[in-house]
Amino acid sequence: xxxxxxxxxxxxxxxxxxxxxxxxxxxxxxxxxxxxxxxxxxxxxxxxxxxxxxxxxxxxxxxxxxxxxxxxxxxxxxxxxxxxxxxxxxxxxxxxxxxxxxxxxxxxxxxxxxxxxxxxxxxxxxxxxxxxxxxxxxxxxxxxxxxxxxxxxxxxxxxxxx
Amino acid sequence: xxxxxxxxxxxxxxxxxxxxxxxxxxxxxxxxxxxxxxxxxxxxxxxxxxxxxxxxxxxxxxxxxxxxxxxxxxxxxxxxxxxxxxxxxxxxxxxxxxxxxxxxxxxxxxxxxxxxxxxxxxxxxxxxxxxxxxxxxxxxxxxxxxxxxxxxxxxxxxxxxx
DNA sequence: AGTGGTTATGTTATTAAATAACACGGACGT
DNA sequence: ACGTCCGTGTTATTTAATAACATAACCACT
Numbered sequence: 566x567x568x569x570x571x572x573x574x575x576x577x578x579x580x581x582x583x584x585x586x587x588x589x590x591x592x593x594x595x596x597x598x599x600x601x602x603x604x605x606x607x608x609x610x611x612x613x614x615x616x617x618x619x620x621x622x623x624x625x626x627x628x629x630x631x632x633x634x635x636x637x638x639x640x641x642x643x644x645x646x647x648x649x650x651x652x653x654x655x656x657x658x659x660x661x662x663x664x665x666x667x668x669x670x671x672x673x674x675x676x677x678x679x680x681x682x683x684x685x686x687x688x689x690x691x692x693x694x695x696x697x698x699x700x701x702x703x704x705x706x707x708x709x710x711x712x713x714x715x716x717x718x719x720x721x722x723x724x725x726x727x
Numbered sequence: 728x729x730x731x732x733x734x735x736x737x738x739x740x741x742x743x744x745x746x747x748x749x750x751x752x753x754x755x756x757x758x759x760x761x762x763x764x765x766x767x768x769x770x771x772x773x774x775x776x777x778x779x780x781x782x783x784x785x786x787x788x789x790x791x792x793x794x795x796x797x798x799x800x801x802x803x804x805x806x807x808x809x810x811x812x813x814x815x816x817x818x819x820x821x822x823x824x825x826x827x828x829x830x831x832x833x834x835x836x837x838x839x840x841x842x843x844x845x846x847x848x849x850x851x852x853x854x855x856x857x858x859x860x861x862x863x864x865x866x867x868x869x870x871x872x873x874x875x876x877x878x879x880x881x882x883x884x885x886x887x888x889x
Numbered sequence: 890a891g892t893g894g895t896t897a898t899g900t901t902a903t904t905a906a907a908t909a910a911c912a913c914g915g916a917c918g919t
Numbered sequence: 920a921c922g923t924c925c926g927t928g929t930t931a932t933t934t935a936a937t938a939a940c941a942t943a944a945c946c947a948c949t
Contacts, residue, residue: 601945603944621934621935622934622935622936623934623935637935637936637937638936638937638938641935641936641937660934660935660936
């Protein structure tokens with residue numbers, strides 16, 4: 566989130582998330598799922614929640630310890646876990662991670678398909694619930710976001726490989 | 728395209744593209760646009776056209792010369808160019824590139840939004856024209872493709888950065 | 890408590906992906 | 920011929936991610 570395509574003010578880069586509440590909810594979710602929110606997972610989630618916008622894996626690595634950096638596998642493993650739990654999303658086009666806006670919780674156990682509006686300039690991301698590409702344009706317009714390129718990729722298994 | 732999640736037969740990995748025709752069309756498109764389809768650009772496009780499914784940048788680099796590998800910047804620059812011309816697409820979730828199924832041409836100068844079905848198993852990709860996410864599921868079903876995860880990312884400029 | 894299986898972490902090393910920076914050369918208009 | 924733009928060649932570096940293997944924590948069962 567530190568690459569700016571311009572020089573103007575980016576003070577709108579401020580999202581307010583109740584980090585503690587999220588961490589508690591995550592803990593509850595994990596317990597309910599028979600999973601463990603271990604120290605590195607917690608720390609990784611905490612950092613991502615506290616970051617303005619999508620966060621790079623190596624930024625997590627760098628800030629992991631007060632003293633020095635963490636080892637990459639520690640963080641990558643935590644990131645995979647958090648993603649599988651539906652607590653964070655990976656932004657493919659940025660090689661970055663962002664906290665889910667509507668994370669899975671004890672009552673609501675899903676991992677949903679999210680769509681993102683990603684600003685080239687300030688690096689901020691907006692998670693939107695959307696069902697159609699036309700709808701993306703629509704919501705973007707509503708938010709004053711100018712769309713330049715849309716990526717749509719469905720992963721799965723083809724007919725012959727099933 | 729060489730990572731297989733399974734051991735079964737992948738002989739369906741065969742797409743038939745008339746490479747020469749595509750190269751000629753690309754040449755014409757470039758001339759019409761006042762751009763130059765230089766040697767490295769041509770070679771890069773040729774390799775991608777000839778490849779079964781999405782191709783990694785480093786695979787292009789390795790096969791660039793009969794003797795040895797190309798230098799990364801040579802290929803990355805060509806890839807950017809081809810993408811901007813609407814001749815190839817970048818697959819963000821794979822860090823790979825694939826020839827556009829309906830490339831821009833002299834008459835039809837667009838660069839369109841494409842959607843892809845990407846098989847985890849054989850690595851093949853299917854480019855589909857689609858307008859809604861529901862439609863992706865729809866077309867996927869029609870093709871016998873089982874969707875596991877959909878990525879939707881819109882890049883552009885937010886309200887404050889415009 | 891002891892044992893064995895499973896799951897997560899620690900650690901070292903390596904591989905993969907992409908770009909920065911600068912020098913050189915060719916195309917083209919004037 | 921001259922300067923300028925654009926593209927390429929080249930060296931080096933940065934950034935991103937994973938492999939492989941050892942160790943430790945957790946849990947269920949006895």
